[in-house]
Amino acid sequence: MARPSPDHGWESAGALFRTELALSGGRIGKVRDVYDLPPAPGRPPALLIVATDRISAFDVVLDPPIPGKGVLLTQLAAWWLRWLDRRGLGPTHLLGTDAGAIPAAAFTSGGTTRESLRGRVTIARRCRVLPIEFVVRGYLEGSGWAEYQDSGSVCGVALPPGLSRCARLPEPVFTPATKATTGHDLNITFEQAAGVIGADLLSRLAERSLSIYREAAAHALDRGIIIADTKFEFGIPVDEHGHDASDDPILIDEALTPDSSRFWPADRYEPGHPQPSYDKQFVREYLETVVARGGWDKSPPGPRLPDEVVRGTLERYREAVMRLTGDSAS
Ligand SMILES: Nc1ncnc2c1ncn2[C@@H]1O[C@H](COP(=O)(O)OP(=O)(O)O)[C@@H](O)[C@H]1O
Numbered sequence: 001m002a003r004p005s006p007d008h009g010w011e012s013a014g015a016l017f018r019t020e021l022a023l024s025g026g027r028i029g030k031v032r033d034v035y036d037l038p039p040a041p042g043r044p045p046a047l048l049i050v051a052t053d054r055i056s057a058f059d060v061v062l063d064p065p066i067p068g069k070g071v072l073l074t075q076l077a078a079w080w081l082r083w084l085d086r087r088g089l090g091p092t093h094l095l096g097t098d099a100g101a102i103p104a105a106a107f108t109s110g111g112t113t114r115e116s117l118r119g120r121v122t123i124a125r126r127c128r129v130l131p132i133e134f135v136v137r138g139y140l141e142g143s144g145w146a147e148y149q150d151s152g153s154v155c156g157v158a159l160p161p162g163l164s165r166c167a168r169l170p171e172p173v174f175t176p177a178t179k180a181t182t183g184h185d186l187n188i189t190f191e192q193a194a195g196v197i198g199a200d201l202l203s204r205l206a207e208r209s210l211s212i213y214r215e216a217a218a219h220a221l222d223r224g225i226i227i228a229d230t231k232f233e234f235g236i237p238v239d240e241h242g243h244d245a246s247d248d249p250i251l252i253d254e255a256l257t258p259d260s261s262r263f264w265p266a267d268r269y270e271p272g273h274p275q276p277s278y279d280k281q282f283v284r285e286y287l288e289t290v291v292a293r294g295g296w297d298k299s300p301p302g303p304r305l306p307d308e309v310v311r312g313t314l315e316r317y318r319e320a321v322m323r324l325t326g327d328s329a330s
């Protein structure tokens, strides 16, 4: 659970740790604060999603926040969602990114200013979230690599023998996971995931996830970034009463950011060992050094991040965003 930073307050040195808005339905995710927006003429039921500068690793929110990370994540996710839309890769939840569209009454609690939200806002079609993480892997790392070493397969998908760590897979594979409300997400088989949301829906969304991954990974590779794996979420749009308003799931949440994906610099790719990366792997590696010297057991609260880790993380996020979205001829 996120908590106000004891040293930083809710907003300091340009970093936003958490928000306080006079809107209903507020919930605090690991990274984002989500609120219901009041009905507006001509707009379907919508959510306000604010990307704070919180960073989580091993499912623990860390101190201090990474100042500006939420802006980078919001810009990149919105850029991708528009890119997917232009390519006909399926509908998304994105309605807008304008902090000006938040009603003035939201700011009456005095906690958060409109100014502090600029660049961090996603206005999204409100959905019932499907309780499956739609993970696609093009390369073998993380829990995929761990499972492969044990069983030669990932989520029940058999892979060729003899693959090394971080190897490129012959084909990207769909490897669903549970969406745990507490604790870590668990890899599950296609059949187990089908048991949760139905085989038809799962097949359709697995195909959509694979198509999105293939096209996005090709674009990223053009820009010198390998998207090793990534996670999508889908939801069913709801009406003002929270009832399903359609049968067609849409892509929700953030997508194709360093928070939901492994991003590797392509020019340094070399299978057989862990890769340098643009994502929070940098933070994870620092934390592992703390764990290795007996300074942390991976339960909250996490150790405080040193300045150079905060700076290094922000630099990596910034470079990834610039590479992917820079001089957008596409
Ligand atoms: N369009 C949407 N409708 C409903 N819920 C959404 C939508 N987009 C994202 N969400 C949910 O909002 C939350 C975003 O906050 P986040 O910090 O990522 O939380 P978490 O700790 O659950 O990962 C997630 O729980 C995600 O499932």
Ligand SMILES: [Mg+2]
Pocket (backbone or CB within 6 Å): 029
């Ligand atoms: Mg999330």
